[in-house]
Amino acid sequence: MMMESMEGLTDEVKKHRKPDYGITPLLVNRWSPRAMTGEKIDDGELMALFEAARWAPSAFNGQLWRFIYAKRDTRHWDRIFALLGEWNQNWCRNAAVLVVIVTRKLFEYNDKPSRTCAFDCGAAWENLALEGTARGLVVHGMSGFGYERAREELGIPEKFGVMAMCAIGRRAPKDALPEDMQEKEFPKGRRPLEEIVMEGKFRS
Numbered sequence: 001m002m003m004e005s006m007e008g009l010t011d012e013v014k015k016h017r018k019p020d021y022g023i024t025p026l027l028v029n030r031w032s033p034r035a036m037t038g039e040k041i042d043d044g045e046l047m048a049l050f051e052a053a054r055w056a057p058s059a060f061n062g063q064l065w066r067f068i069y070a071k072r073d074t075r076h077w078d079r080i081f082a083l084l085g086e087w088n089q090n091w092c093r094n095a096a097v098l099v100v101i102v103t104r105k106l107f108e109y110n111d112k113p114s115r116t117c118a119f120d121c122g123a124a125w126e127n128l129a130l131e132g133t134a135r136g137l138v139v140h141g142m143s144g145f146g147y148e149r150a151r152e153e154l155g156i157p158e159k160f161g162v163m164a165m166c167a168i169g170r171r172a173p174k175d176a177l178p179e180d181m182q183e184k185e186f187p188k189g190r191r192p193l194e195e196i197v198m199e200g201k202f203r204s
Contacts, residue, residue: 016187030133031187032140034091035176036169038072041096045135046071049168052131058120064104065121067128068154071097079153083165085144090178095138095167100150101125102160121163132168141166 006014008025019028050067058064070076072095080098081089092098103121107114114120125141132139142165150162174185 013187017189020193026130026134030130033138033171033174033185034140034167034181035172035174035185036091036094036096036138036167037172037176038094039096039170040071040073041137041168041170045137046097046168048135049128049131049137049139053124053128056120056124056127058123059114059116060107060109062104062107062109062114062117062120063124064107064114064117065124066102066104066160068100068102068156069097080165083145083150083153084142085146088142088144088167091181092142092167094169094172094176096169097167099166099168100154101163101166102156103163104159105161106159117161118163125164125166128166136171138169138171139166140168 006018007022008029009017010029013029013031017028046069053065053067054063056063056065068080070080077098080100081092083100084092084098101121103117105113105117129139129141145165147162150156150165151158156162174182177185
C-alpha cells in the first residue's frame with residue numbers, strides 16, 4: 001500500500017516533490033541548485049563533506065575514489081574553473097569550491113580491475129552531496145567539462161578514471177543566475193517506481 005509523507009520536507013521541495021513512501025527527508029530535500037553567493041566556506045566545513053564521502057561503502061573496502069578541489073580566490077581556482085564548459089562557467093563562477101571526482105580503476109591490493117569502481121565512487125559522491133544538503137549548502141554535480149583536459153591539467157594517472165565535477169557553495173536567490181537558468185532553478189521530480197523497479201526479470 002502506498003503512503004505519502006511530507007513531514008520533514010522543506011517548503012520549496014514540497015511544491016515540486018511528493019514521495020510515494022515515507023523515507024528519510026534528507027534524501028528528498030537534496031537537489032541541485034545553481035545559484036550561489038560566492039561566499040567562502042572554511043576548511044572545517046569543507047573537509048566535513050569529504051569526511052562524509054570517506055565513509056561510503058566499497059568493494060573490498062578499497063575506497064578507490066579521490067577528490068581534487070580548488071577554493072575560489074586561490075592559485076588553483078583558475079586551472080580547475082577553466083575545465084568547465086561555458087554554460088557551467090556562467091553559474092560556477094559564484095561557487096566557493098570546485099571539485100574533480102576521480103576513481104582508481106584497479107584495486108590497490110592486486111592491481112586488477114575493479115568492476116564496481118564507478119559504482120563505489122558514486123556512493124562516495126552521494127554521501128558528500130547529502131552532507132552538504134544537511135548543512136544547507138549547494139552541492140551540484142556536473143558532467144559538462146573537459147575530461148581529458150582534466151587528466152592533463154591535473155596530472156591524473158591513466159589508472160584513474162575521471163568521473164565528474166561538482167560545485168559547492170552557499171545558496172543565493174535564483175535571480176543571481178542568468179535569466180535563462182532561473183526558470184530551471186527548482187527541485188525536479190523523479191520517474192515513478194514502476195519504471196525503475198522490476199521483480200524477477202528485466203522489462204523495458
